[in-house]
């Protein structure tokens with residue numbers, strides 16, 4: 179029986195030594211130490227031994243069991259480590275491979291143009307103000323000398339939320355709000371960029387939503403010549419030092435007198451071409467001296483204070499500057515159009 183046990187030990191150790199994976203090792207464990215295993219089988223026969231032999235064989239059997247268990251445990255650690263090693267190797271990431279390029283976006287062309295205009299006026303001492311896009315009838319119209327029955331309201335038909343609330347049709351209410359905040363005591367020098375809305379049918383030159391930048395300068399002794407000087411600087415910085423401007427009489431309810439500003443056509447240099455429709459001039463913006471009623475409604479004494487205001491559409495500026503022929507391009511979010519201007 180002693181030899182039988184020794185033979186089982188040698189056999190088991192040899193098997194454990196050559197085993198290649200953890201499942202096989204498990205099978206070996208069962209085949210020697212399991213309920214029906216060979217070692218267990220031998221131990222069952224111990225009942226037949228004499229009382230003297232029993233403890234001696236019992237001790238040997240325990241040693242054999244321990245030796246086999248130890249060998250299996252050690253081999254199990256070795257095999258588990260090898261399996262982990264293999265897994266790490268197969269799942270390794272090659273950090274030396276070049277990465278997939280991330281497509282970088284850029285600001286929308288309109289955002290760029292608005293920021294360029296803002297920078298220009300900030301440089302001349304203007305502050306940038308914002309206001310609500312859902313505006314009251316009072317600030318959108320009445321405070322700007324457009325009472326409820328004024329015919330000029332027709333040009334600015336808009337989206338009404340209630341009789342007294344609407345999507346603003348211009349950024350002018352921000353001017354009215356700012357003047358009111360200054361309580362008729364302080365000079366106002368501001369621009370207000372933002373989105374505005376009108377009930378226009380979309381086509382190449384109209385959009386129901388567009389952007390505006392308006393400017394306002396109210397102080398003691400502001401003259402029309404100051405307006406002309408500011409607009410001249412703006413035109414030259416925006417469209418080139420060789421551009422000249424002209425002011426044509428116009429009408430706006432909130433300014434008196436009112437003007438339209440044109441710049442000389444860059445394409446034909448004033449000779450007349452298809453871009454300027456043969457006139458040599460291109461219309462850029464509207465402006466004028468703030469109407470005394472508007473000053474008075476905002477709490478400024480028109481006998482002491484005067485001012486000028488101007489308003490332009492960044493879409494139009496961008497279309498002229500970059501040769502864009504359809505205003506809808508700004509809002510279609512076609513990346514083929516938009517990414518042309520990422521470097522602009």
Ligand SMILES: [Zn+2]
Pocket residue numbers: 443444445446447448449450451452453454455456458459
């Ligand atoms: Zn021209």
